[in-house]
Amino acid sequence: MADEIMLLDWWSSMFGMRVRIALVEKGLKYESREEDLNNKSPLLLEMNPVHTKIPVLIHNGKPICESPIIVQYIDEVWKDKSPLLPADPYQRARARFWADYIDNKIFQLGGKIWTRKGEDREAAKKELMECLKILEGELGEKPYFGGENFGFVDVSLVTFSCWFYAYESCGNFSIEAECPKLIAWTKRCLQKSSVSSSLPDPLKIHDFVVQLRKKFGIE
Amino acid sequence: MGEEVKLFRSWSSPFALRIVWALEIKGIEYEAVFEDLSNKSPLLLQYNPVHKKVPILVHNGRPIAESFVILEYIDETWKQVPLLPEDPYERAMARFWAKFCDDKVLTSIWSAFIKQGKEQEEALVAAAENLKFLEKEMKGKKFFGGERIGYVDIVLGWLANLVSIFEEIVGLKIVDERKFPLLYSWMQDFAEAPIIRDNCPPRDKMIVKFKALLDAAIASSSSSSK
Numbered sequence: 150m151a152d153e154i155m156l157l158d159w160w161s162s163m164f165g166m167r168v169r170i171a172l173v174e175k176g177l178k179y180e181s182r183e184e185d186l187n188n189k190s191p192l193l194l195e196m197n198p199v200h201t202k203i204p205v206l207i208h209n210g211k212p213i214c215e216s217p218i219i220v221q222y223i224d225e226v227w228k229d230k231s232p233l234l235p236a237d238p239y240q241r242a243r244a245r246f247w248a249d250y251i252d253n254k255i256f257q258l259g260g261k262i263w264t265r266k267g268e269d270r271e272a273a274k275k276e277l278m279e280c281l282k283i284l285e286g287e288l289g290e291k292p293y294f295g296g297e298n299f300g301f302v303d304v305s306l307v308t309f310s311c312w313f314y315a316y317e318s319c320g321n322f323s324i325e326a327e328c329p330k331l332i333a334w335t336k337r338c339l340q341k342s343s344v345s346s347s348l349p350d351p352l353k354i355h356d357f358v359v360q361l362r363k364k365f366g367i368e
Numbered sequence: 369m370g371e372e373v374k375l376f377r378s379w380s381s382p383f384a385l386r387i388v389w390a391l392e393i394k395g396i397e398y399e400a401v402f403e404d405l406s407n408k409s410p411l412l413l414q415y416n417p418v419h420k421k422v423p424i425l426v427h428n429g430r431p432i433a434e435s436f437v438i439l440e441y442i443d444e445t446w447k448q449v450p451l452l453p454e455d456p457y458e459r460a461m462a463r464f465w466a467k468f469c470d471d472k473v474l475t476s477i478w479s480a481f482i483k484q485g486k487e488q489e490e491a492l493v494a495a496a497e498n499l500k501f502l503e504k505e506m507k508g509k510k511f512f513g514g515e516r517i518g519y520v521d522i523v524l525g526w527l528a529n530l531v532s533i534f535e536e537i538v539g540l541k542i543v544d545e546r547k548f549p550l551l552y553s554w555m556q557d558f559a560e561a562p563i564i565r566d567n568c569p570p571r572d573k574m575i576v577k578f579k580a581l582l583d584a585a586i587a588s589s590s591s592s593s594k
């Protein structure tokens with residue numbers, strides 16, 4: 150029996166992008182459904198009653214929510230192709246640690262840069278750069294966070310890269326100036342079809358952010 | 369091969385307690401290193417430079433930080449008495465509920481304890497909404513893990529010993545037995561399980577500590593302008 154896979158998604162969500170990348174890495178066919186986040190579908194509300202958020206992966210009718218959980222699920226079910234987590238428990242722990250760090254820092258800090266003004270924005274910018282520098286340090290000289298192979302931490306972080314241009318414009322700064330190796334890593338990742346096919350054009354994200362800022366009256 | 373397992377903890381951290389419970393349940397021998405969090409040791413800072421927090425598990429000299437990460441590491445390294453289910457879908461569900469417990473339940477109950485006035489009322493409402501989801505999840509089960517304690521039970525375990533302490537200090541009911549009968553009975557079963565009962569910080573010391581935290585929070589909120 151063929152697997153039925155559906156992804157409830159939203160085009161600009163870094164979290165949805167992570168699941169797209171994982172599905173393509175594993176060579177899986179799936180149906181993508183774009184949600185209107187201002188008018189959530191009955192299916193979304195039924196499949197994620199707790200958070201009513203995307204992404205939601207629906208595998209043979211059963212929902213899985215929260216992008217790091219979905220990516221690990223995909224990795225465990227389709228374990229014979231392109232493993233995203235390493236086999237060694239200690240390396241797995243390191244991967245989970247850094248994915249957790251990314252989840253706790255980047256989204257909130259990036260968000261503050263485009264939604265806030267003045268001191269709040271400056272503080273967020275400073276903290277974001279500190280976090281990205283720490284991540285760049287963790288990458289070191291490796292081609293990917295996963296070492297020789299693209300892995301779980303790479304999936305978790307690369308989806309923010311299409312938002313970098315929007316952050317930089319709003320905050321008037323350059324990520325590449327302070328984290329050149331990290332930007333080189335994003336370009337390396339974009340050479341993978343799983344990544345390039347899953348991430349929208351940064352200009353599109355930037356225009357979307359400009360629209361939202363106008364709508365919410367942020368300068 | 370000689371195993372060296374050390375756990376950096378504080379006497380009261382509920383996050384470190386999760387690791388104590390996991391190690392004890394699996395019968396793993398370890399050395400507990402108690403940290404004074406107001407005066408962190410150089411070793412703690414070396415082992416967890418990013419967050420500078422406990423718990424840290426050090427296994428044969430290699431450190432692992434963040435309680436969820438440590439729990440999964442323990443489960444993958446010592447396979448006796450598994451904490452997470454084998455089936456990938458059930459594992460995903462366990463991870464989902466564990467995250468929900470920390471992101472939503474813990475946050476709302478902590479706010480209900482530490483805040484005052486309108487913020488406290490709102491936190492209590494949020495806590496009740498979150499507890500409803502857990503109550504539903506408990507149907508037909510003794511523990512979240514099924515017949516025996518598992519990953520989600522360990523993550524939520526703070527509820528079993530801290531909530532009554534919070535309720536005593538603020539004089540408010542946070543987990544009402546009538547509204548959440550299944551959760552309430554889980555709290556009793558969990559707290560009475562021998563390994564849990566034998567590995568909990570002393571209640572009177574906890575009351576003193578959390579009362580002091582609350583007093584400090586009240587003092588700082590009334591001295592700042594609103």
